[in-house]
Amino acid sequence: MSPTRLAIPVLALLLAACSPVATPSPSASAGLRHVTLLLGFRPDVQFAPFYVGQQDGYYADVGLEVSIEHKQAPDVQRLVADGQAELGVADATDVMIARTSGIPVVYVSTLYERFPVAIIGRKGRVPADPAGLAGKTIGTPGKFGSSWHALLALLSAGGLSEKDVTIREYPQFNQADGLANGDVDLITGFRNNEPLQLKAKGIAVDLLTIDQIAPLPGPGTIVGQALLDSDPDLVRRFAQGTARAQKAVIDDPEVGLRAATVSVPTIADNLATARAVLQATTALWAGEGGFTNGAIDISRWQEAYAIMRRLGFINGSVPLEQMIAPNIVRGG
Amino acid sequence: MRRIAAALLSLAAFVAIWEAATVIGGYPDYILPAPEVVAARGARAIASGTLWQHTAATLLEVVLGFSVGAVAAMGAGIALGKSLLIERVLSPYIVAAQAVPILALAPLLDIWFGGGLLARVIVCALIVFFPIAIATMVGIRSADPLLAEMLRSLGARPSQITTRLEIPSALPVIFGGLRVGVTLAVIGAVVAEWAGASVGLGVLINIANQGLFDTPLMFVALVTLAVTGLVFYGLVLAVERRVLSP
Amino acid sequence: MERTETQEIRPAVGLGVRADQVGVRFVTPRGGLEALRDLSLDAPAGSFTVLIGPNGCGKSTFLRVVAGLLRPQVGAVAVGEAAPVAGDGRVGLAFQQPRLVPWRSTLENVALPLELAGVAADDRQERAFAALQRVGLAAAARLRPAELSGGMQQRAALARALITNPPVLLLDEPFSALDALTRETFDAELQRIWLDHPRTMLLVTHSVGEAIQLADQIAVMSPAPGRVVRTVPVELPRPRPAELMGNPRAAEVAAEVRSLLAAVHPPELRPWGEDVA
Numbered sequence: 001m002s003p004t005r006l007a008i009p010v011l012a013l014l015l016a017a018c019s020p021v022a023t024p025s026p027s028a029s030a031g032l033r034h035v036t037l038l039l040g041f042r043p044d045v046q047f048a049p050f051y052v053g054q055q056d057g058y059y060a061d062v063g064l065e066v067s068i069e070h071k072q073a074p075d076v077q078r079l080v081a082d083g084q085a086e087l088g089v090a091d092a093t094d095v096m097i098a099r100t101s102g103i104p105v106v107y108v109s110t111l112y113e114r115f116p117v118a119i120i121g122r123k124g125r126v127p128a129d130p131a132g133l134a135g136k137t138i139g140t141p142g143k144f145g146s147s148w149h150a151l152l153a154l155l156s157a158g159g160l161s162e163k164d165v166t167i168r169e170y171p172q173f174n175q176a177d178g179l180a181n182g183d184v185d186l187i188t189g190f191r192n193n194e195p196l197q198l199k200a201k202g203i204a205v206d207l208l209t210i211d212q213i214a215p216l217p218g219p220g221t222i223v224g225q226a227l228l229d230s231d232p233d234l235v236r237r238f239a240q241g242t243a244r245a246q247k248a249v250i251d252d253p254e255v256g257l258r259a260a261t262v263s264v265p266t267i268a269d270n271l272a273t274a275r276a277v278l279q280a281t282t283a284l285w286a287g288e289g290g291f292t293n294g295a296i297d298i299s300r301w302q303e304a305y306a307i308m309r310r311l312g313f314i315n316g317s318v319p320l321e322q323m324i325a326p327n328i329v330r331g332g
Numbered sequence: 333m334r335r336i337a338a339a340l341l342s343l344a345a346f347v348a349i350w351e352a353a354t355v356i357g358g359y360p361d362y363i364l365p366a367p368e369v370v371a372a373r374g375a376r377a378i379a380s381g382t383l384w385q386h387t388a389a390t391l392l393e394v395v396l397g398f399s400v401g402a403v404a405a406m407g408a409g410i411a412l413g414k415s416l417l418i419e420r421v422l423s424p425y426i427v428a429a430q431a432v433p434i435l436a437l438a439p440l441l442d443i444w445f446g447g448g449l450l451a452r453v454i455v456c457a458l459i460v461f462f463p464i465a466i467a468t469m470v471g472i473r474s475a476d477p478l479l480a481e482m483l484r485s486l487g488a489r490p491s492q493i494t495t496r497l498e499i500p501s502a503l504p505v506i507f508g509g510l511r512v513g514v515t516l517a518v519i520g521a522v523v524a525e526w527a528g529a530s531v532g533l534g535v536l537i538n539i540a541n542q543g544l545f546d547t548p549l550m551f552v553a554l555v556t557l558a559v560t561g562l563v564f565y566g567l568v569l570a571v572e573r574r575v576l577s578p
Numbered sequence: 579m580e581r582t583e584t585q586e587i588r589p590a591v592g593l594g595v596r597a598d599q600v601g602v603r604f605v606t607p608r609g610g611l612e613a614l615r616d617l618s619l620d621a622p623a624g625s626f627t628v629l630i631g632p633n634g635c636g637k638s639t640f641l642r643v644v645a646g647l648l649r650p651q652v653g654a655v656a657v658g659e660a661a662p663v664a665g666d667g668r669v670g671l672a673f674q675q676p677r678l679v680p681w682r683s684t685l686e687n688v689a690l691p692l693e694l695a696g697v698a699a700d701d702r703q704e705r706a707f708a709a710l711q712r713v714g715l716a717a718a719a720r721l722r723p724a725e726l727s728g729g730m731q732q733r734a735a736l737a738r739a740l741i742t743n744p745p746v747l748l749l750d751e752p753f754s755a756l757d758a759l760t761r762e763t764f765d766a767e768l769q770r771i772w773l774d775h776p777r778t779m780l781l782v783t784h785s786v787g788e789a790i791q792l793a794d795q796i797a798v799m800s801p802a803p804g805r806v807v808r809t810v811p812v813e814l815p816r817p818r819p820a821e822l823m824g825n826p827r828a829a830e831v832a833a834e835v836r837s838l839l840a841a842v843h844p845p846e847l848r849p850w851g852e853d854v855a
Contacts, residue, residue, distance in 0.1 A: 074542045078362050098545040103362045143530075144543025171528050171538075172439045482677040485645050486691045487665015496694075500681055 032065040033234065036085040040073035043264040045274040046192065046281045048256030049111075051263040053245035056255070061244075062237035068263075073145075081105045081224045087238055091146040092217035092301070093308060099323045100314040104225035108328045109239040109294035111246070112218030113287030117150040119208035120194050121179065121186040126206035130158025130213060137166040139175035139184035146216070147188040152311050153214040179203075192280035196273070211287075214307055215300045218284070228325055239329050243293040250282050250291060296326040365548040370555065373548035382536075387556055389532040390521050393449070394564065397456020397524075398517035402510060405461045409468020413502070414494065419469070430462045434520070438527035452524035459520030460513040467509025471502025507572040514568050518561040533557050591776050592745025593658035593668060594623040595644055601652030601803075602639055613639040614650070615803035621795075623745075626772060626779040628793035629806075630786065630835065632843055636804030637782040638674075641748045644780065645671045657746055665694070669746045670739035674754060676731035678723040678738075685710065685719040688738045695742075709737040712771070729760045740771075749781040753788075762820045765791055769817055786835055790828050791818050798838045807842050810834055 039047055050068060053059045059066045066087075071079065077095070080088040081103045088105075090098075095107045119126060119133070127133055133155060140147050155161055168175075168184050175187040176194045180201055187194065195205050210216060221242065223235050249256035256278055261267045267274045285291060305320045347367050353359075354366040361369050377383040408426075412419045438455045445451035475498040483493050525534030533553050540549035602614040613636040621627040629637045642648040643655050646664035655661060657668050678687045686693075689706035697705075710716050713733045723731055732752060739747060749768075753761045765788055772779055783789055789796045790812060797806045812831050814822075822828040 074545060077545065078547070082360060082363055094545070097543075098362075101362065101545040102360075103545055104360075142538065142542070144539060148543070169528060169530055171526060478673070478675060478677055479679060481647065482673065483690075483694070484664055485647055485671045486694055487663075487667075488694050492694055496690075497679070500679075 031063070032060060033063055034065045034067065035087060035234070035238065037066050037068050038071050038076040038079060038085045038088040039068060040071065040076055040089065042070060043068075045257070045260045045264070045267055045278050047263075048249050048260045048278060048281075049242055049245040051259040052249055052256055053241050055259045055262060056245070056248070058241040058245040058248070059238070062241045064234070064237060064241060066238070077103055077105050077222065080222055083224050083226055086223060086227055086234070088222045089219055090222045091219050092304065093146050093149040093313070095220075095222060096305065096308050096314050096323055100318045105222045106225055106228050106325050107217075107220050107222055107296070107323060108228065108235050108325045109221045109242070110218065110292070110296055110329075111220050111242070111294065112284050113292065114191075114284040115146075115150065115210045115216050115218045116190045116192065116284050117147045117188055118191050118210065119151070119154065119186050120176075120189045120198070120205050121208075123204040123206050126186065126208050128208070130154040130208070131160065133158055133186070134160055134164045136185040137168060137183075139168045139170055139178040139187040141173050141175065141188075142169050142171055143167070146219075149308065149311070149313060150210050150214070150216060151188050153216060153307050154208070154210055156307070156311060157213045191284060192277055196276055196280060200273075214304075216304045216307070217297065217300055220294070220296075225322075232325075232328065235325070236328050239294050243291075243329070246285055247291060247293075249278075250285060253278050253282060256282070292329075294329040296324050296329065298324070298326055362545065362547045365551055369548050370551040373546070374552040374555070377549060377552055383552065383556065386531055386533050386536040386553070387560070389529070390518075390525070390534065390557075391560065393452050393456055393521040393524060393532065394514075394517045394560065396449075396453045397520055398460055398514055398564070400453060401457030401460030401517070402464050402513060404457065405464035405509075405513070406468045406506065408461075409465040409506075410472055410494070410499070412465065412469040413472025413498070426462065426465065429458075434459050435523055435526075438523050442524070442527040447528050451527075452521065452529060455524035455527065456517055456520035459523070460517050463512040463516065464506070464509040467505050467512075468502060471505030471509075472498045474505065475501040503576060507568070507576065510568050510572075511565060514564045515561045518557055518564065522557065533560075591624040592778055594625075595619070595621040595627075595746055595778055595780060596656045597640070597644075597653070598655070599653040600640070600643060600650045600655060602636070602643060602648060602650050612803040614643075615652075615805055617653070617805040619797055619806050619809070621778055621780055623778055624776045625794045626781070626792055627795050627797060628789040629780070629782045629797045629799055630784060630789050631799030631801070631804065631839070632784055635799045635801050635843075637799055638750050640804065641671070641750050641780065641782055644746070645669050645748055665691075667742050668744060669748060670742065670744035671748045672732075672735050672739045672750065672752045674751045676723065676728075676735040678731055678734060680723055683720050683722060684715065684726065684734050687723065688734055688741055690738060691742050705741060706737075709741045710734070712740075713737045713767075729756050729764065732756065732764070736768075743775075744777065746778045746780070749779070751782055751784070754783070754785075761788070766820060768792065773817060786832055787820075787822070789835065790814075790822055790831055791820055796831070796835055798835060798842065800842045808838055810838070 037050060039050070047068070050066070054066055054068070069085065073090070073094070076088040077090055077098045079085050081098075089111065090105070090107070092107060095105060098105055119138070127136075138151065140151060142148065152162065155164065168178065170178060175184070176189065176197045178184045179187045179194075180198065180203060189195070191207065191209070195207065198205050221239060228235055253275070257267075257271070257275055260274065260278070261271075301320060301324055305314070305323075308314045309316050350367050354364055357364065359365075365373075374383065408422075412422065434455065437458075441455050441458075442451045445454055479497055480493055483497055488496070521532065522534035522537070525532040526538065529535050533556055536553040537550055540546045540553060597617055597619040600614055600617045601612070604611045604613060617636075617640060619627070619629075619640075629640065631637055639648065643650050644657065644662055646662035646666070646669065662669060678684070679690070682690075685703065685706050688709050689697075689702040692702035692705060707716065707719060710719055713736055715730060715733055715737065718726055718730060718734070723734070726734065732755070736752065752768075753764045756764065769792055779792075781792060793812050796810045796812060798808050798810065799805070800807050810831060814825065814827060814831075
């Protein structure tokens with residue numbers, strides 16, 4: 001969710017014109033199938049499982065050679081849908097909107113069992129119940145994306161709407177600063193990010209998490225409909241390799257830290273912070289029932305679909321069945 | 333009459349090329365929507381009032397930002413043009429400020445100036461400043477020294493030489509700077525909105541792109557921006573024609 | 579700065595110009611340049627003085643001093659009793675180029691001195707129009723300078739210099755850019771204007787013929803640093819025709835001026851057969 005460059009359509013045009021629709025080039029090592037994975041934002045320690053998968057052979061074991069590229073979040077879905085990359089990571093609620101808008105992507109495996117976004121505030125000042133959000137000033141990056149969907153879902157669960165709160169937008173994603181200097185009462189943020197930032201500033205925080213209140217699914221792996229139809233086995237193998245890498249990092253976070261430092265050398269500059277972020281991140285991968293290797297919780301998605309429809313983010317013209325592929329990862 | 337026909341013809345050609353690119357390239361709507369898809373989406377956005385709401389906000393920023401920036405720039409340009417000392421002292425800072433991408437500065441300016449319309453007008457004015465100031469400075473310097481001597485021989489005061497010789501001499505160049513500046517003002521408004529606005533064509537681009545995944549709507553915003561730029565450019569041209577050849 | 583607002587042209591026999599051992603030095607990036615040294619000249623009120631000398635001898639520099647555009651480092655210049663002040667109305671100046679403002683009409687150009695002095699628009703338009711009539715350019719009032727021929731532009735510049743009726747008029751080779759035929763006409767017209775409304779005239783040229791036709795006295799200038807070598811009186815009756823070849827007295831003056839010039843400006847002005855001394 002970072003500001004769009006004006007050049008996006010030009011970039012897309014150039015991409016499409018200069019490089020013909022990317023058919024995976026069977027380059028590199030011994031019979032491995034080469035695929036491209038698109039991640040949003042910058043390279044970061046949160047993406048440790050992918051780095052581990054690349055370096056410690058989890059992808060090679062399933063016959064894949066994965067290369068990672070970073071794009072703006074909206075472009076990830078579009079490029080994956082168009083087949084210019086095989087795989088991507090996206091937020092579940094964004095997938096619902098994109099698919100309804102006619103972008104043919106499918107969510108194939110869960111990466112985060114717990115919803116990463118929460119309402120964050122100074123200790124003692126966070127309502128335990130969404131109804132307590134009434135009248136508050138809330139800082140959020142913008143009126144789009146999973147943070148916004150989660151906020152509105154929480155408000156709705158508390159019988160409130162956008163009109164009952166004051167929204168302050170932080171397009172530069174620095175809403176934590178707004179909380180720190182008192183411009184806002186509460187903020188939306190990622191559980192593995194803003195709380196750590198604020199703690200480093202010496203500010204103790206409380207969280208209002210969404211999992212028990214409104215069951216929105218967390219981020220997951222996406223592929224284009226075309227690839228899912230033509231080669232579901234490839235998708236399955238990637239999900240397996242990724243789940244194994246995640247498990248390895250959950251069991252021993254240092255594994256993830258090491259791999260991340262190789263892929264992103266700047267992480268080494270601040271190992272303590274990176275470690276803290278990784279710990280907080282791994283805690284979000286597994287839900288109440290433990291790590292499920294990426295299985296998709298259909299009932300959760302059904303409830304979320306209803307919530308998104310009620311909030312007006314989707315109009316129901318595209319059914320849920322087209323948005324998810326629960327049989328790629330079959331349970332546990 | 334012929335000018336209008338030529339403009340319409342080139343517009344038709346542009347749309348035709350766009351359509352052809354979509355068809356030949358086989359692009360889906362979410363990557364490169366065809367002209368009719370954009371037009372249809374635009375019609376819906378106009379009917380719902382959304383497009384006008386965002387356009388009006390951006391128009392206000394452009395008009396205010398350009399006005400403030402142009403006046404400041406012309407004043408600065410005259411000072412720079414007339415005094416070598418001022419130029420030597422100020423121009424390093426002006427050039428350095430120009431080299432820093434406004435996209436990076438805009439968020440800071442937004443915070444410093446309270447995050448409202450004022451902040452956006454200032455961002456816009458800053459973008460517009462440099463080309464107009466330089467054009468004014470160059471224009472002032474281009475005044476014919478022989479005419480300046482003639483005026484002095486008639487007893488003209490320095491202020492009279494500025495108003496009767498240097499500024500009129502500079503007008504053609506200044507208008508060149510104004511043309512550049514007014515189109516930059518549109519960009520400046522968008523950049524300013526990205527730093528922290530809740531309404532405007534720049535915001536609409538973000539909403540369409542990141543919130544709604546609605547590429548046709550994003551194109552509607554882009555087309556509207558382009559038209560806005562053209563309209564303002566045309567206005568400056570019209571004023572230029574009136575002033576430079578009455 | 580007082581100006582008498584009047585419609586009619588009064589005879590302005592006016593002010594004499596006197597230069598006393600004037601020295602002017604310029605500072606250039608390559609060091610100093612001495613343009614004038616020890617220049618003395620006396621132009622009585624109402625007289626027509628011509629300065630003659632080849633390019634670079636400092637004639638234009640001297641005119642600028644008299645016009646108040648330059649201050650001499652050495653010596654003094656007086657217009658009437660006082661030192662010159664640029665644009666105070668005592669001295670009018672016509673340049674070698676017309677120097678008309680291109681985006682103004684001819685009328686607005688001629689009215690410029692009045693505009694700078696704050697004269698009201700109607701008043702100055704009337705006076706400018708009258709000034710144009712006096713030089714025969716009334717039809718060109720609404721035209722832009724670019725639409726006039728070189729000669730017409732120079733006439734307009736002359737009208738501009740005369741509009742405030744200055745007691746002294748300086749002319750820096752005003753007709754040298756025109757063709758010889760036009761030049762003859764313009765010299766005759768200049769003489770007529772001066773005879774009709776006498777004032778002190780100081781004209782710079784490098785045409786001996788022009789000098790003899792117009793001058794009461796011809797001041798021959800030395801090469802840079804310029805000074806007046808000698809002043810040759812021209813006592814011929816007026817009005818003088820352009821064609822003075824048959825006149826013996828004119829021939830004498832011409833010969834004297836030419837030999838002076840040659841003596842002072844070797845080798846360009848010497849016949850080619852002579853060795854350079």
